[in-house]
Amino acid sequence: MNETDLSISVELAVDIRDDEQQATVEDLLPALNLERVIEYTLQAVQVTQPVTLSVLITDDETIQALNKQYRHLDKPTDVLSFPLLDKPLVSAPPDQLWMNGENGTGDDYLAEAAPPFIVPDDLPTNLGDIAISWPTVRRQASAAGHSPTYELLFLLAHGVLHLVGYDDQSEAGYQEMVRLQQATLQAVGQAA
Numbered sequence: 001m002n003e004t005d006l007s008i009s010v011e012l013a014v015d016i017r018d019d020e021q022q023a024t025v026e027d028l029l030p031a032l033n034l035e036r037v038i039e040y041t042l043q044a045v046q047v048t049q050p051v052t053l054s055v056l057i058t059d060d061e062t063i064q065a066l067n068k069q070y071r072h073l074d075k076p077t078d079v080l081s082f083p084l085l086d087k088p089l090v091s092a093p094p095d096q097l098w099m100n101g102e103n104g105t106g107d108d109y110l111a112e113a114a115p116p117f118i119v120p121d122d123l124p125t126n127l128g129d130i131a132i133s134w135p136t137v138r139r140q141a142s143a144a145g146h147s148p149t150y151e152l153l154f155l156l157a158h159g160v161l162h163l164v165g166y167d168d169q170s171e172a173g174y175q176e177m178v179r180l181q182q183a184t185l186q187a188v189g190q191a192a
Contacts, residue, residue, distance in 0.1 A: 006042060007050035008035050009124060016059045016134055025057055025134055028149065033188075037153050040184045041160040045090045050124035053163060055156065056131040063133040078136045079155040081162035084128040088165020096173040097165045130159035146192045153190055157181040 012034065016022040034055065042051065056062075060076035068074045070082070088097045132155050141151035158168075161177050168174040185192075 006039050006048060007124060008038055008042070009050075009052040010035055010038060011052070011054040012057075013054070014057045015062065016057070017061065018059065021059070021134055029057075032149065032153065034153075034156060036188055037156055037184060038160055040187045041157045041180065042164070044180050044184055044187075045092075045161070045164060045166075047089055047164055051127050052124045053127040053160070054129045055159075056129065057134050057152075058131055060133050060135045063131055063136070066131055076133055076136060078133055078140060079159050080131045081159045082129040082131075083163045083165075084126050085163070085165065089125070089127075090165045092166065092176065093172065095170045096167065096176050098162075098167040127160070127163040130156065130163065132156065132159065144192075150185065150190050150192055153185055153188070154181050157184045 012029070014022060014025050014029070016025060038053070042048075063080060064074065064076040066080055067077050070080070083098075088099070090097070132152065134152075137151045137155065138148050141148040144151070158177060158181055161180060162168075166173060166177050166180075168177045182192075
């Protein structure tokens with residue numbers, strides 16, 4: 001993949017109630033280069049404009065509270081995406097995208113449509129927010145037989161794809177998202 005001048009601003013927060021897990025994540029993050037994973041994910045779907053987004057790495061209790069508040073599901077999940085766009089930013093077949101403000105119909109993200117978000121031309125497009133549960137990352141990585149680093153980056157790419165318009169509620173959307181996530185991680189040198 002060619003390097004571009006894609007401008008990405010990421011606001012990162014780590015908020016885990018377990019001090020040991022908090023320290024583990026904070027020690028791990030500098031080596032991960034999350035911006036590079038986000039950049040490659042966006043390049044893979046041909047998003048080239050400047051963007052901003054926020055990422056929260058948290059615990060199961062916090063993500064469960066978010067899941068309950070926004071999706072009315074009282075259980076933890078691995079990743080939640082909260083798109084600010086009123087329509088997909090990417091071009092793909094309709095069965096791979098959320099449509100017309102329905103950016104919350106899938107398993108992983110906000111269930112309530114927001115009013116259109118208007119950005120002045122000279123500012124980056126704010127894609128929205130991603131929340132990832134670190135304890136769930138660790139459990140899923142162990143179950144899949146790969147590193148928590150790989151799982152975290154895989155879920156980050158998944159969240160970014162939801163922010164720009166992809167939906168995994170159809171088999172076609174799910175397959176395309178997995179393909180794009182795997183291609184992104186391969187491009188940044190992460191092996192499962």
